[in-house]
Amino acid sequence: MEDAVDTRIVAELSRDGRATLADLSAAVGLSVSAVQARLKRLEARGVITGYRATVDAEAVGRPLAAFIEITPLDPAQPDNAPELLEHLGAIEACHSIAGDAAYMLFARVASPRALEDLVRDIRHAAGVRTRTTVVLQTFYEHRPLVPAAGD
Amino acid sequence: MEDAVDTRIVAELSRDGRATLADLSAAVGLSVSAVQARLKRLEARGVITGYRATVDAEAVGRPLAAFIEITPLDPAQPDNAPELLEHLGAIEACHSIAGDAAYMLFARVASPRALEDLVRDIRHAAGVRTRTTVVLQTFYEHRPLVPAAGD
DNA sequence: CCTGAAAACGATTAGAA
DNA sequence: TTCTAATCGTTTTCAGG
Numbered sequence: 257m258e259d260a261v262d263t264r265i266v267a268e269l270s271r272d273g274r275a276t277l278a279d280l281s282a283a284v285g286l287s288v289s290a291v292q293a294r295l296k297r298l299e300a301r302g303v304i305t306g307y308r309a310t311v312d313a314e315a316v317g318r319p320l321a322a323f324i325e326i327t328p329l330d331p332a333q334p335d336n337a338p339e340l341l342e343h344l345g346a347i348e349a350c351h352s353i354a355g356d357a358a359y360m361l362f363a364r365v366a367s368p369r370a371l372e373d374l375v376r377d378i379r380h381a382a383g384v385r386t387r388t389t390v391v392l393q394t395f396y397e398h399r400p401l402v403p404a405a406g407d
Numbered sequence: 408m409e410d411a412v413d414t415r416i417v418a419e420l421s422r423d424g425r426a427t428l429a430d431l432s433a434a435v436g437l438s439v440s441a442v443q444a445r446l447k448r449l450e451a452r453g454v455i456t457g458y459r460a461t462v463d464a465e466a467v468g469r470p471l472a473a474f475i476e477i478t479p480l481d482p483a484q485p486d487n488a489p490e491l492l493e494h495l496g497a498i499e500a501c502h503s504i505a506g507d508a509a510y511m512l513f514a515r516v517a518s519p520r521a522l523e524d525l526v527r528d529i530r531h532a533a534g535v536r537t538r539t540t541v542v543l544q545t546f547y548e549h550r551p552l553v554p555a556a557g558d
Numbered sequence: 559c560c561t562g563a564a565a566a567c568g569a570t571t572a573g574a575a
Numbered sequence: 576t577t578c579t580a581a582t583c584g585t586t587t588t589c590a591g592g
Binding site: 276277278288289292 | 567568569570571
Binding site: 270271273303306308309323345347349350362390391394395398400401403 | 424425453462464472500542545546550551552
């Protein structure tokens with residue numbers, strides 16, 4: 257990110273991923289083609305890596321979220337849990353972490369029963385023990401990395 | 408979500424939030440205006456809640472991520488930690504959770520030093536103790552809630 | 559709820575500063 | 576890197592099944 261204009265463009269697109277070049281042009285005070293050139297550079301440099309619709313988890317039948325920490329049962333085995341778990345679509349995120357456990361997963365499922373099944377699948381697929389923390393309520397998530405102008 | 412066509416539209420837009428109506432039309436085999444009508448309904452019903460550019464955290468100077476569990480020091484005090492912490496831009500997500508701690512936060516910062524400062528800010532702002540788990544590596548995150556067609 | 563076509567709007571490209 | 580202006584593609588709207 258080169259300057260404040262780029263920052264502004266990224267902030268706008270973080271808020272509204274379908275903002276038009278005309279919208280961005282108005283927001284930053286440059287011509288449409290100048291904005292377009294900057295946007296292409298931001299994408300080419302990997303600052304902006306893509307665009308996503310955000311989907312309501314309840315509306316698509318996955319109202320229950322949980323953090324699942326996992327620890328290999330046998331520390332001698334090859335540890336490729338992320339690969340071994342990739343096919344489980346309920347898992348939204350997988351990070352390796354410092355501390356007690358080896359990985360932190362974040363998952364969304366349809367029901368407590370589906371969570372039970374998922375945890376069992378994880379244990380079998382990756383040869384790990386698990387520690388599950390159920391999410392009761394989500395206050396906010398996916399807040400923009402780059403704050404909007406009036407912040 | 409009414410049927411398989413809506414599901415397909417949501418899946419496409421989860422993958423590519425800037426897909427045009429023509430793209431979606433080709434993917435689902437309906438006319439552009441039929442797709443547009445369905446998309447408007449999906450947005451109106453709150454199935455699709457918005458669109459976001461995805462931004463590379465390292466490219467914008469926030470390479471270090473951490474989970475921070477927080478617990479109120481005084482269980483008698485009013486517990487509005489999410490509000491009290493909302494102004495801290497480094498915090499990307501805030502969930503209330505079952506289990507030992509009251510909330511799970513996810514944050515992104517520039518450096519270990521910035522993480523130390525953040526944790527101190529959290530303690531002061533919300534009157535809580537914290538338990539921080541540093542992320543060593545992120546294998547995947549924000550995986551689509553609705554799987555693409557060829558899955 | 560769908561299609562198809564016309565009009566309005568946005569994106570892209572070329573040429574010049 | 577920026578701008579303007581012409582061209583091309585996309586979205587919107589509407590008449591009709």
